[in-house]
Amino acid sequence: MLRRDFIKKAAASSVATGFVSLKLRADDTPKTAAAKKTKLPRRRGFNLMNMFLPVGNTFKGSGNYDLGPFHEQDFEIIAGWGFDFVRLPLSYWCWSSEDDWFRMDEKALKQIDQAVEWGKQYGIHVNINFHRAPGYCVNPDPVIKIRSNLFFDEAPLEAFCYQWGKFAERYKGRPSSELSFDLLNEPPGSPKFRDGYIKAVRAAIKAIRDMDSSRLICVDGYKWGREGICELDGIDNFFQSSRGYDPREITHFRAQWCPDLNDFPEKLLGWPMVYKGIKYDKNYLRAAYNKNWDGWEKLGGAVHCGEFGCYNKTPAPITYAWTRDILDVFKERNWGWALWRLRGAHGVLDSDRADAKFENFKGHQLDRDFLEILKQG
Numbered sequence: 001m002l003r004r005d006f007i008k009k010a011a012a013s014s015v016a017t018g019f020v021s022l023k024l025r026a027d028d029t030p031k032t033a034a035a036k037k038t039k040l041p042r043r044r045g046f047n048l049m050n051m052f053l054p055v056g057n058t059f060k061g062s063g064n065y066d067l068g069p070f071h072e073q074d075f076e077i078i079a080g081w082g083f084d085f086v087r088l089p090l091s092y093w094c095w096s097s098e099d100d101w102f103r104m105d106e107k108a109l110k111q112i113d114q115a116v117e118w119g120k121q122y123g124i125h126v127n128i129n130f131h132r133a134p135g136y137c138v139n140p141d142p143v144i145k146i147r148s149n150l151f152f153d154e155a156p157l158e159a160f161c162y163q164w165g166k167f168a169e170r171y172k173g174r175p176s177s178e179l180s181f182d183l184l185n186e187p188p189g190s191p192k193f194r195d196g197y198i199k200a201v202r203a204a205i206k207a208i209r210d211m212d213s214s215r216l217i218c219v220d221g222y223k224w225g226r227e228g229i230c231e232l233d234g235i236d237n238f239f240q241s242s243r244g245y246d247p248r249e250i251t252h253f254r255a256q257w258c259p260d261l262n263d264f265p266e267k268l269l270g271w272p273m274v275y276k277g278i279k280y281d282k283n284y285l286r287a288a289y290n291k292n293w294d295g296w297e298k299l300g301g302a303v304h305c306g307e308f309g310c311y312n313k314t315p316a317p318i319t320y321a322w323t324r325d326i327l328d329v330f331k332e333r334n335w336g337w338a339l340w341r342l343r344g345a346h347g348v349l350d351s352d353r354a355d356a357k358f359e360n361f362k363g364h365q366l367d368r369d370f371l372e373i374l375k376q377g
Contacts, residue, residue, distance in 0.1 A: 037300035038216075040239050042334055043125050044377065045078055045085030046342035047307060051094045051111065052131060066343060070115040074342055077349075077362065079122040082375060086124055087306055087338045088115060089131035089185060092163060101134045101159035104166055116171070120178050127218065127338070128167065129182035129306070134159040138186040138224065139257060150184075151196025160184075160200060161207035168211035176216035181208060182241055182306060189223035197222070198231055205235065220306065221292070228296025228303070240301060244308025244326050244337070246288055247280050249273070251322075254313035269314075271321040282325040289329060297333075305330060305337040309346035312353040319353070320373055327377030339374065348374065 048070060055067045070088075078086065092101075095108035112128065119126035131137065135148050135156025150156045164183065171179055183204050187197040201219050208215055216237050221227050225243035232238070245251045250271060252258045272281035293303060308326060310319040330337050341347040348371045349364040358365040 038237055038239055038302045040302035040304060041125075041336065043085035043304065043336040044338070044374075045083040045087070045124065046339050046347070047087045047089055048074055048115070049089065049341055049344065051088065051090045051108075053091050054093045069111045070118070072118050073362065075115075075118040075122040075124055078342065079124055081371065084124050085127065085336060085338055086115075086119065086342075087127040087129055087182065088112065089129045091132035091137075092130065092134065093132060096134075096163070101156070102162060104163065109170070113170075116174070116179055125178060125180065127180045127182050127306070129185055129218075130160075130164075131185040133184055134163070136184065136187075138188070149196075150200055151187075151193045157200055157203060161203050164204045165207040165211050168208040168215055171215070172212040176214060176237060180216040180218055182218040182220065184220060186220055186224040186243070187222060189226075194222060198229065201232065205238075218304070218306070221296075225306065227292040228301065230295050230299060230301075233296075233299045233301065238302075240296060240303055241306035242289070242293060242303055242335070244305050244330075246285065247273070247275070249275060250280070250314060250318065251308075251310045253311060255311045269318060271318045271325070282328060285326055285329050286332070289333065293333075303333070303335050305335050307340045308337060309340040312345040312351045314353075316353055316356040316367075316369070320369060323370070323373050323377075327373070331377065337377070 050066060050068055050070045053067055075086070078084075090112070094111075095105040096103055116126050116128075118124075133150060133156075135150030135153060148156050150160060164181065167181065183201055184197075187193060205217055208217060214237060216239075217235070218239050218241050219229070219232065220241045221243070222229050225241055226246075228240055228242075232240070248258065248261060249264050249269070250273065252261055253264065253266075253269060255261065268275055272279060274280070278284070297303065310322060314322075327337070339346065339348070343349040343364065345351055348367050349361070351365075351367055351370075353367065356367045357369065359368055360366070
């Protein structure tokens with residue numbers, strides 16, 4: 001669909017759904033006269049990857065994702081271990097397409113409905129995230145080209161708000177104790193994108209709150225989720241999502257989608273680790289979070305870590321030592337967290353980590369040592 005056709009359709013959708021112009025001013029941030037600080041339970045759990053990409057997509061670095069409908073067994077397992085949170089990083093390609101951002105396939109959306117219902121059944125909070133949204137994804141697909149930019153162009157912003165408005169309408173009345181919305185995965189770190197990201201966040205929040213005034217909403221921090229955004233103070237029922245991927249030499253060791261790390265010397269790998277004169281240890285992690293998140297939390301802002309973990313090429317002893325330390329730091333800050341993947345390369349099930357010890361568990365290979373570390377976090 002051509003850009004002019006998107007804009008025409010977006011304008012019609014704006015009238016139909018009550019959206020206002022997206023030329024928002026700074027004082028248009030949704031807030032109340034006396035905004036209450038959000039009290040966020042310390043929920044812990046996992047990312048479930050089933051709709052991270054459409055079935056059949058062969059994105060480089062996608063790994064062994066189990067694409068397709070969500071599995072009740074995953075919710076049963078997570079609850080049985082004592083965890084209470086799942087994040088669903090979703091691609092809008094699963095229910096829409098680059099050719100028509102305003103088409104939303106009901107069959108695909110019902111798969112998300114089922115995950116939300118299983119969350120309720122098993123006492124697990126479900127966090128719906130747009131990992132891929134009209135006009136932006138942190139890891140663009142080399143086959144399907146994104147033709148516009150969410151942070152600069154009106155057409156994808158209209159579609160972004162339209163889709164979030166539809167999700168808000170769909171789940172209106174569902175308690176925020178059961179369900180939250182994470183608007184966009186990992187905005188870029190370049191300063192030129194900051195204003196556009198904040199504009200997109202404010203517009204999407206308005207679209208959601210016009211449909212459901214009480215929905216719990218989350219946004220990823222700036223610089224790929226690494227830094228709190230203090231300009232978003234004053235929004236009710238709202239929190240920000242951080243990340244746990246530092247240092248990348250540890251968490252993304254030999255990850256094929258990070259070619260800049262391919263030559264990192266394995267002999268230097270360790271935890272703690274000294275590299276280029278910097279000592280990477282628990283104190284390093286603590287200082288990084290203090291720098292990037294103290295400002296937001298001093299305003300009373302709430303934080304949850306939506307993703308963290310080590311790729312399966314990181315040796316198990318290093319993964320375990322790093323995980324213990326980062327979980328200690330999360331606990332010090334009273335943050336909940338979600339490991340990047342329950343199953344697969346970063347996960348506690350079926351990770352294929354070469355030097356981990358596995359046991360058979362409900363048809364999967366369980367890294368019991370890793371699980372026990374997570375339980376303590």
